[in-house]
Amino acid sequence: MQTILRGINSEVTIDSNGPVIIIGECINPTRRKKLVSTLQEGNFDYVLELVESQIKAGADVLDVNVGYPGVDDVKLLPQTVLAIRKKFDIPLCLDSPNPDAIEAALKVAGGKCLINSVNGEEKSLKSLLKIAKEYEAAIIGLVMDDDGITHDPIKRLSIAEKILDRAVKTGIKEENLIIDPLAMAVSADSRACIVTLETIKLVHQKLGLNITIGASNISFGLPGREDLNSAFVSLAIMNGLTCPIANPEKITAAIRASDLVLGRDDYAVRFVDYFQNRAITS
Ligand code: THG
Numbered sequence: 171m172q173t174i175l176r177g178i179n180s181e182v183t184i185d186s187n188g189p190v191i192i193i194g195e196c197i198n199p200t201r202r203k204k205l206v207s208t209l210q211e212g213n214f215d216y217v218l219e220l221v222e223s224q225i226k227a228g229a230d231v232l233d234v235n236v237g238y239p240g241v242d243d244v245k246l247l248p249q250t251v252l253a254i255r256k257k258f259d260i261p262l263c264l265d266s267p268n269p270d271a272i273e274a275a276l277k278v279a280g281g282k283c284l285i286n287s288v289n290g291e292e293k294s295l296k297s298l299l300k301i302a303k304e305y306e307a308a309i310i311g312l313v314m315d316d317d318g319i320t321h322d323p324i325k326r327l328s329i330a331e332k333i334l335d336r337a338v339k340t341g342i343k344e345e346n347l348i349i350d351p352l353a354m355a356v357s358a359d360s361r362a363c364i365v366t367l368e369t370i371k372l373v374h375q376k377l378g379l380n381i382t383i384g385a386s387n388i389s390f391g392l393p394g395r396e397d398l399n400s401a402f403v404s405l406a407i408m409n410g411l412t413c414p415i416a417n418p419e420k421i422t423a424a425i426r427a428s429d430l431v432l433g434r435d436d437y438a439v440r441f442v443d444y445f446q447n448r449a450i451t452s
Contacts, residue, residue, distance in 0.1 A: 175261035176281040194229030214253035228422035235265035243271040290315030290329040299340040308346040323368035355390040374410025385416040400424035
């Protein structure tokens, strides 16, 4: 299965058999106070710095999240998208819980964006699938619903199936749905990662859809985040993860290594290229 995302003149293909596509997570106010303060001033210079550094580090797509308490993201999300679009042509993943902000951003983004995200709740399905269809966008489906988050991989799979069914009934092609099997902090629940890995395997085998994950979520509250995230992402790739949302400056090495180990990088071209170019810039 192939999901195609586009910038204005650029295109990225996410294939359910890899190689892995990286969605850069860094345009996100979580732990980035400077992002909040600069955006509050209407200054997009720091956002553009984050775009450039993530692309250099290996990002293929960028997640854009400007949510913080009190923000009017119906205004700020499209403004941020426009600022990025003036300088960079890379497919975007629009990350907001507010459907109005998503729609406002889709109106100005052009290309083919990824909506982040719909979930199995009736309210979410009703508002967001219609928007995805109308703007011909792809969409991430989070496997939670009106009953909350389940810790049973089979039940998470059934929510993915429900979202797929509703998406297809809305006229969205199945390749335009990317499933997020939910990654949560392993410090809070020792089984959190294994439940996610099992769900990834089930969704990959039974539905064949592309799969994303907020990879850095798993290491909240722990030291050694980079090592922990890398171990998790490598195992997740083995099970069918194809487009993680992560920090490219910290995860690209593990991703290039995983693709090489899995026989998806002939003559180690991408692996060697990554390390050669990294050596030159550092
Ligand atoms: N699923 C989907 N979208 C999501 C998430 C998800 N969007 C938001 C979030 N979760 C993913 N994005 C982030 C962004 C930053 C961090 C975590 C998740 C973060 N960053 C640290 C920092 O920047 O200092 C550390 C990063 C690191 O050490 O690698 O914590 O689950 N669909």
